[in-house]
Structure formats: structure tokens, C-alpha cells
Amino acid sequence: MSAPAAVLTTVTRPGRRDAADPASRFAGLHRLLRLALRRDRITLPAWILGITGLMAAFTAMCVSGMHSCTDVIRQTAFFGSSPALRILGVPSGASVGGYTLLRGYLTLAVLAALMSIMAVVRHTRQGEETGRAELVGAAVVGRHSALGAALVVTATADVLLAGLVGLAMMVNGQPVAGSLAAGIAVGGVGLVFGGVAAVTAQLSSSTRSAIGLATAVLGIACLLSGLGNMLGTVTDGGLQVHSAWPAWASPVGWGEQIRPFGDTIWWPVVLFAALFAGLAGLAGILESQRDGGRGLIAERRGRAEAGRWLPGLSGLALRLQRGSLLGWAIGMLGFGVVFGAISGQIRGAQGAALQWYTRMGGSDHIVAAYLTSMLEMAGMGVALFVVQSLLRIRSEEAQGHLESLLATGTSRHRWALSHLLSTLLGATVLMLVFAVSMGLAAGPVLGVPAHLLGELIPAGLVQLAGIAVIGGAVLAVTALTPRWATPLSWVACVSFIVLGPLFGASLGLPGWAQDISPFTHLPKAPAVAVSYLPIVAMVGAALALTGAGLGWFRRRSLSLPA
Amino acid sequence: METVIELAGVVKSFGRSRALDHLDLTVRCGEVHGFLGPNGAGKTTTIRVLLGLLRRDGGEARLLGGDPWRDAAALHRRLAYVPGEVNLWPNLTGGEVIDLLGALRGGLDRARRSQLVERFELDPTKRCRAYSKGNRQKVALVAALAADVELYLLDEPSSGLDPLVAATFQDVVRERRQAGKTILLSSHILSEVEALCDRLTIIRAGRAVESGTFAELRHLTRTTVSVETARPIGSIAGLPGVHGLSLDGSRAQFGVDPGGLNGVLQHLVGCGVQSLTSSQPTLEEIFMRHYEDGAAVPAAAGALVASR
Numbered sequence: 001m002s003a004p005a006a007v008l009t010t011v012t013r014p015g016r017r018d019a020a021d022p023a024s025r026f027a028g029l030h031r032l033l034r035l036a037l038r039r040d041r042i043t044l045p046a047w048i049l050g051i052t053g054l055m056a057a058f059t060a061m062c063v064s065g066m067h068s069c070t071d072v073i074r075q076t077a078f079f080g081s082s083p084a085l086r087i088l089g090v091p092s093g094a095s096v097g098g099y100t101l102l103r104g105y106l107t108l109a110v111l112a113a114l115m116s117i118m119a120v121v122r123h124t125r126q127g128e129e130t131g132r133a134e135l136v137g138a139a140v141v142g143r144h145s146a147l148g149a150a151l152v153v154t155a156t157a158d159v160l161l162a163g164l165v166g167l168a169m170m171v172n173g174q175p176v177a178g179s180l181a182a183g184i185a186v187g188g189v190g191l192v193f194g195g196v197a198a199v200t201a202q203l204s205s206s207t208r209s210a211i212g213l214a215t216a217v218l219g220i221a222c223l224l225s226g227l228g229n230m231l232g233t234v235t236d237g238g239l240q241v242h243s244a245w246p247a248w249a250s251p252v253g254w255g256e257q258i259r260p261f262g263d264t265i266w267w268p269v270v271l272f273a274a275l276f277a278g279l280a281g282l283a284g285i286l287e288s289q290r291d292g293g294r295g296l297i298a299e300r301r302g303r304a305e306a307g308r309w310l311p312g313l314s315g316l317a318l319r320l321q322r323g324s325l326l327g328w329a330i331g332m333l334g335f336g337v338v339f340g341a342i343s344g345q346i347r348g349a350q351g352a353a354l355q356w357y358t359r360m361g362g363s364d365h366i367v368a369a370y371l372t373s374m375l376e377m378a379g380m381g382v383a384l385f386v387v388q389s390l391l392r393i394r395s396e397e398a399q400g401h402l403e404s405l406l407a408t409g410t411s412r413h414r415w416a417l418s419h420l421l422s423t424l425l426g427a428t429v430l431m432l433v434f435a436v437s438m439g440l441a442a443g444p445v446l447g448v449p450a451h452l453l454g455e456l457i458p459a460g461l462v463q464l465a466g467i468a469v470i471g472g473a474v475l476a477v478t479a480l481t482p483r484w485a486t487p488l489s490w491v492a493c494v495s496f497i498v499l500g501p502l503f504g505a506s507l508g509l510p511g512w513a514q515d516i517s518p519f520t521h522l523p524k525a526p527a528v529a530v531s532y533l534p535i536v537a538m539v540g541a542a543l544a545l546t547g548a549g550l551g552w553f554r555r556r557s558l559s560l561p562a
Numbered sequence: 563m564e565t566v567i568e569l570a571g572v573v574k575s576f577g578r579s580r581a582l583d584h585l586d587l588t589v590r591c592g593e594v595h596g597f598l599g600p601n602g603a604g605k606t607t608t609i610r611v612l613l614g615l616l617r618r619d620g621g622e623a624r625l626l627g628g629d630p631w632r633d634a635a636a637l638h639r640r641l642a643y644v645p646g647e648v649n650l651w652p653n654l655t656g657g658e659v660i661d662l663l664g665a666l667r668g669g670l671d672r673a674r675r676s677q678l679v680e681r682f683e684l685d686p687t688k689r690c691r692a693y694s695k696g697n698r699q700k701v702a703l704v705a706a707l708a709a710d711v712e713l714y715l716l717d718e719p720s721s722g723l724d725p726l727v728a729a730t731f732q733d734v735v736r737e738r739r740q741a742g743k744t745i746l747l748s749s750h751i752l753s754e755v756e757a758l759c760d761r762l763t764i765i766r767a768g769r770a771v772e773s774g775t776f777a778e779l780r781h782l783t784r785t786t787v788s789v790e791t792a793r794p795i796g797s798i799a800g801l802p803g804v805h806g807l808s809l810d811g812s813r814a815q816f817g818v819d820p821g822g823l824n825g826v827l828q829h830l831v832g833c834g835v836q837s838l839t840s841s842q843p844t845l846e847e848i849f850m851r852h853y854e855d856g857a858a859v860p861a862a863a864g865a866l867v868a869s870r
Contacts, residue, residue, distance in 0.1 A: 129691070205691065206652055206653065299691070299692055301655075301688065301689075302657075303657060303687065304655070304657040305657050305661055306657065306658045306665070312665060313666065316651075319654070320651065320653075399649055400645070400647060401650065403615060404643070404645060404650075404702070404705075405663070406613070406615055407613050407638055407641075407642075407645070408638055408639075409635055409638045409639035409667050409668050410638070414635075555617075557615070558615045558616065560615065561647065561649070562606075
């Protein structure tokens, strides 16, 4: 027994000193790169082409919608003079390209960020969670090779995305420099959030929470840029807006501060690159500090027996969405407070902005119209939560958890309905959180009596009718074609949002296209009195989709893992 | 009820590949039935058809007197299941999963739950993400075996368990059998099936190739005899039922068909037997014989199943 003791005294502590051979930390990188490219050969091109196509469509619609210079000036001016619309972007002079970005930039930037977050997590934390990383790591593969491969692939995708988004604007006749700047603004946000995901993948020990954390950072970034734009200084009657400091604290804001098609500033591009490099380095350092398969945020021990709430299907469904619901609730609270607090500035809106609100909000009372448009926006956000949460019925089946559940006395119907109901319950909570926080923040500013809450709460619940249709659609698609459920659900949800009142009318879409979105038909409460016919129709559509989904679900074999 | 599971000519295809090809399976009430076959033979598919998770393309299926597809949820209250690949919710603890599955089945025996947790040496406070394969298996085993049901469907239940826990598992299965429960145990661990099962069915390429008690199946195979004699063993190779003779001076080893044993023994006595060992064929040998020669099996299998 003396020999091991002697060895122990001479062994150097591993870990911090493994920097001795930098090359070995990235051993096998090129092979992992090829593996990542092979695995993503459909996913990443689909994301890139989808975002590029969206940009091409936005640009084409704006080009065809603007018949004269006065059109461009008028539209841009009313956008710039409206604090709520400035959440989406800041005008830097009147141009078709610039107006396209006002309309589309935030959507594209968020999509680019989500593409990068999912790609990085897919090749890092997901591998560790599923045990693939263990298999790979036992080969001649360095500690940082997987992370390196994930970041290289993601960064390449973002650079490609930047070029193609620029190209999409150029082919629609926009100036080359502005188009390139716009592409970089979108791709840069993607790049930075690839870095953010690299860090969150080190912190949390599960795929879901790594994505959730990175998405929360994205939400904060959007909130900061929106806040900075709202508080910005407006000149030239709304044609020029210079954002306040919060916009500069957000990578999403940097993309807007490049000001493509206006007085283009190139140096924020350096901010993207520097932050990405910093985050990648931080992720590398964190990775050296932790055990493989674990996250830096330690796993706590849990209960030895199920609590009072868990047993039962609804308890399980609620428990599974608990973390994400909490994150969403914090987000809705933040947005509600901010939008409520700035409602006082709306009163000053004049001219084109006044017209826009009255058209969108369906009332010539500007504040009521503003509050209505905010509730519509929140409703569309909650629709995203509903899709994310309900797609769990797909992942529970694909991961095989469903096999154990359905081997008990649980019927397929009760299981699917438990997820649908708990998701709609979550959606109700989120709408209430938003309506109440906006009402409480707006009350003192507007100086209106307490009945504001009494108006906003039912008006927020009206949105649930449209959201329920999307929930029913997700259930139906999952029952009918499980393999395509995830992409089809997201495409349907994003289409409903783009065709809805927030974008549809101002993009000049034809009426029949706008009518496809359930949100188009919802009564514009509180600006307009609630009419019940559309709500009943939406609830009917949701029930029909749910019924069809349950019917299909009963008839097919499960697609379980082998 | 005489039979608990009755499958006749069940067919299940995935695209062009046929996972179950006219499978027959009968499990009687109160027996431990071994369900034996190599990887990919269709064991898991069979159990999923029995659970109504997969829809059969053809054939008849009865489970606990009902239709496994149509009456799935009602039947499941009367059975418990351990999946072959245990996938659990990563953010729930093992204890929570046991209680959840128990509650969904209509309650579990609290005393037996805590007793099983102890016997399997399971830490129920850990999250499922942190469990090793063997520990995930224990969670599924406790969840199933703590339920007081008529039928247990166990799909390769001891994979990943260490030998001590595997022995505990066998004890628990015997206890359940003594309590009058029926158990279908799919496995490719032969010693386990041999130790536990009353009857067994061997499945290959989606078809049942043999089914019966151990006695019946041994009946089909040769006894191996090793013998040392005082005088040369002589013309034994010519006796009926003797196969594969290898001679080494006064020692001989050969296989004997069951019908030829008596004649062989009479011959050996005349040669002055000095030592003799005869071994029953192990399950391994039965198993190997059916999976080594591919072409011969289906024809023989059809005959065997038909003659049953």
C-alpha cells in the first residue's frame, strides 16, 4: 500500500495546469466539425434560407407598397414619432430599405439569435445530456473540441446569413452598402447569441435550461433596445431617432445603431465580434472548471416522494413547464411595466402616428388604441409560449417518456388534454400578468381611475381565444404527422403573427391573407367594446382542431424510440 | 381466467420491414413466462402491441380478456410495465417518478414501495438525469413491482443491474408469482429465464420458433454423454440416435437423442463403465441451435408451434 501513497505525493493536480499543451485541448476538432456539419446539413440551411426568404419578402412588400417619396417619408415619420412602434426599430432617415428594417429587423434578429442558440446547444450540452459526448470524448478528442466545433459551425452560419440577408435586399434593388450593413446587423446578433449559448451550456446541466437561459438573455436584450429606442430623441418630425443609452447595452440594439441605409456607422460591428470572442473565451474557461456531463449550477437533491401536486397528469404537465412558465412570466411582467409606464407619452402622438394607432387600435382615443395594440402584441408573444409548451407532447413521445405513462391507466386523450389545458392555463396566467402589470404601471401615469385594470384584464383574456386556436392546431399537427409537428407548428404560429394586425395591415397584405390569422378577427378591446361572435367562432375553431387531433391521435401507432 | 395473454398470427410492419410475422404467444394465468430472443427479434414490439402503444396490422390479440388496442387504458390499471429502455423525466426525482406512475395506475402499495426502495438500494432523492442506467432501471422496477396488479410485463428488466440487485429482482419476481400474479419476462439472459420461468417462448425474426415448458423443450434436444470405459467402446457410432462421436482412447464423448438413451446405456454397461457424466442441454444450447442455422429454423418452428 505504500506505492500508491508515494505516487499520490508526486502527482500534479490536474485541471488548471492542463493548458500546457494548447493543441491537445482541440484535438479532433476537424472531425467534430465535419460531424456537426453532417448533422446540421438540413437544419442550418433551412434556418438560413428561411430567414433570408423572410427578408426578401419583407423588402419586396415594402418596395411594392411605397409608390412615392412622400409615402416613404410619411410612413417613416409616423413610425419614428410613435414610441410603441420604436420598440421594433429606430428610423435613420427616409428610405425604402430603412423602412423595411423598421418593420422586419427585430423579427429577423430574434430568429438569427434562436438559430445560433439552438445550434450551439445542440452540439454541446445536448451531447452531454444524451451521453453522446461521453462516447465522443473517450476518443482522441480535446476538452474544448466540441465547444470549438459548435462555435465554428454557428459562426460560419451567421456569416453566411449576414451575406445572404444583404443579398436578399440587393436583389430587391436596395443599395449595396446599406444591404450589407443590414445583413451584418442581423448576422451579428446571431453571432453574439451563439456566444451567449456557449456560456449557458456550461452553466446549466440540461439542454432545455441552457436554451431557456440564453433565450431569457435574448428577451432582456430586446427589452433594453426597445426601451432605449422609446426613450430616444426624435428629430425631423420622426425621420431621425437617436436612441437612449439602454439600446447601447443590448446586442440587438447594436444592430439598429449601425443605421443601415441612413448615416451608416460601421464600428458597432466590432462590438459584435468582440463580445462573441469574449463569450467564447469565457465558455472555454468555464468548461475547464467543470466535470463533463455536469453544469456549473449544481443539481440539487429533490423530494424522495411526490408532493401533493405532482401525482396526476395535469400536475406532471404543469411541473414540466414550470421553469419556462416562470421565465415567460418574468418577461411579461417586465414588458408590461415598461409599456404601461410609457403610455403617458402616447398622448403627445400626432399626425401619422395618431392615424396608425387609431387604425390598428380601432378607436380614435389614442391611449385606448395604444393599450389595445400592446395587448395584441402580448397575445402574439404568448402564442409563442403556447407552441413551445405544447410541443412537449411531441418531445414526450419522441423521448419515450410517453411509453411509461400510457402503460398506466392513462388514456391518450386524457394525457393530450392534460398538456393542452395546463398550457392554456399557463397562457391565461401570462396574459393576466401582462395586463395587470401594464395596468398598474399605466394607472398613475395616465391619472385614470382604477377601472383601467377592470378594462385591461378582460381585454387581455380576449387574446386567449386566438391563442387557443394555435394550441388546437399544434395538437392536431402532432397527432397527424408527428415527425413534422415541430417545424409545421412554428411555421403556422409565425405566419399567424405576421398576417395578424401588428404586421399584416402595415405590410399592405391583401384582406384574405390577413383573415387567415386568428388574431385578425379578435375584437380590439379595450378600445372597442367586445363582440362575442368572433370569440365564439375562435373557440369553436379551437375545439374543432382539438377534436380532430384527439381523433387522429387515437388511431395511430406511437413513434417511440427503439 | 385461463390465459392472460393470447396472441395468434399477429403481424406488425414498420414500412417495408416486418417486425412481427404471424407471432403466436400464449401466457397462462399465474405463470412466469419467459420471452426469449436475440436483439431485434421483435420482443419489444410484441410488448408494445400488447400495451396498445402500437397498432397491429393483422392477427388476433387478447390481453386480460380485452382488446389491447381498444381497451388500453382500462386494461393498464390491471398491469404494470417495465420498458426495455427506461426514459425518465430528467428534472424529476426517482421517488417522484415512482409515485407519479403509481398514482396514474390507480395507486400503489406504500409499504411495498418503501420496502422495494430499500431492497434495491435506490436513492429516490436524485434527479433522473443523474441516475446511471442501472439506477434508472431500479426506478422503473420499483414503480412496476410496487403496484398490486394481475400482470407484470417486464422487458429485459435486469439489464444494467449488478449481480446482487439482479438476485434481489429474482426474489421479488418469485414473491409476486407466489402471490398468484402472472409475469411476462422478456430477456436474452438465459440463466435468468431458466431460474425464474415456468414456460417460455422463443422468438426469432418476428415469429415464435418454440414454446413450452423446460421439460418439453429439453425433450427436443440431445443429452451430452462423456464416458470412460475399461474396454474399447467399439461400434457405438452405429447405434440409433448417437451423433457427433469423438473418441480418444478409452474416453468418448457424444450426443444422444432422447429415444436412443436406453440402447446406448445397455451398450456402455458391456464395455465396463469407469466414469460417466451426462449433461442436460442448457438453455444456451437450445438457444444457439435455433439461431445459428438460419434457414432451417422457420420450417422446424412452424412444425413445433403447430404440434403444441
